Amino acid sequence: MTESDLVSLWLTLKLAFVTTVVLIVLGTPLAWWLSQRSHARERGRMVKLLQNIVEPLVALPIVLPPTVVGFYLLLAFSPNSLPGELWQSATGTTLAFSFYGLVLGSAIYSLPFYVQPLQVAFSSMQRELIEAAATLGASPLDRFFSLIVPLCRRGFFIAICLSFAHTVGEFGIVLMIGGNLPDETRVLSIALFDHVEALDYGRAHVLAGGLLVFSFVTLFLLYAVDRRWQNGTRTT
């Protein structure tokens, strides 16, 4: 592996890590909010309507070509548009072709891979357990960390692994909004593309093979841990 490939590897891991952290912070409340629809008897119609709109929005990146998402993000990041302008006046840099632009794009693109497993886990929580904790004096935040997180640990684990791995494998959005700047936006998938274009198949093999093994090992561990927790937490 050459030095520039190592830089790309480091950049990829950094991007996946930061993106996953962003998703944990923002995606968790979103998944919780979406999961509260089925037994929200006393909720207003407006909330239900909003949930009905947000849920397919979150799922959009699964069906859309990444280039479509990338194209619109590129437009939004342009200093001529409102989000791009706000970012520029706040930080003095442009969002497009920057690392933080990539984080934002990856977070949006990996959102369904984080939110959906978690939403399923939250929805399958027994409401009585949460209510029991409430009557025992646990505040909503306390209930979340003492009860919901441990009982939904499978959901969290799957969500975190999938969003991390998916960000590592991202290509189309990065190409559209990140370009190919060493140390800034040239992640592994882009570097691989460069090597193939330059007909440098030796270096391409190292990256492609590495990503293949990484993805397999991630999924292998995911299923193994999932099987174990499933056996361990059977409730009847």
Place this chain on the structure above:
Amino acid sequence: MSLSIQARVVREGGFELNVDVDFPDREVSALFGASGSGKSSILRILAGLDHLPGIHVSFNDTVWQNETIFVPPNQRHIGYVFQHLNLFPHLSVSGNLDYAETRRQSGGGLSRQDVLDILDLSSLLEKLPRQLSGGEQQRVAIARALLSNPDLIVMDEPLGSLDQAAKDRILPYLHRLHRSLEVPIIYVSHALDEILYFADTVFEIAAGKITGTSSVIDFSVSGSHINQPEAAAIVSCRVNSENEQYSLTELQFEDTHLLVSAGQLTIGESVRVKIPARDVSLSRQRNESSIINVIATTIEDIRDPGTGASAVVKLKCGNQFLLALITRKSLQELRFEIGESIFAQIKGVALMTQHD
């Protein structure tokens, strides 16, 4: 202490709850009614688990809910025992109890050891909920509710998912609990035997409305439930004397007495006695019989349902009443009439509880 609820709620599907209740102090108040009558809704409103408009709840001068105030459930200090799925599956019995104990918001109350002793849990501490039987799980759930040191305990059909054998094992625990606690208990059930065993005051509820309020003594001998096979009269007696030769205790019941095989009772204390209707038979003469409790009564009422094999006769003795479950065949052949004097032969007398 005083606990009051006024609620007028129309639920989805047209179910209407319209109640205005003041619960008595330091007692077991039972909400008795069929499934879907609104019993559980009252508890959920009380605990703040359902936040619906049009409800006033107050407890000891503290408003829990009105038009502007809503105290969330975690600030109400209510020990809530659900019908099932009470325990946190990822925590051991001991972890479940810790969960409550570390979050208790006031001192005093029963100690952990007291609770373990009353509910006999010491041998289960290391087990996970899924390793426990249904009855054990409910005992742990009750213990956990107690350890939060609640100001009020509510139980929503806590024995509802248990079979009769498990129920019979857990009822004595509830009984001991009632005697060691100084906080009011609200107990919801549709099972007559639990109500008769446990309640002091009974609120009957039907279709979202309170249809009757009475002491368990009055409740036990009036209403349509006296035709149920598990019907029993609850009567109040005073302990007269011990008969050591036969290991019997003599109780004063109105102007007559009952002999029961009971252990240590204090002479002069008041006790509550349960006399199942199916253990009482009727006779016009005082026969020679192995039955030791035969008392003179008058027939107050005859409840012949018109179908089935049995009818219920309500008997008056002084100011209290008994029930006798007899066959409709005997009713016809012996031609019992209201107002007639009759001997009640009582085969089973169960001592219930001491009360003030």
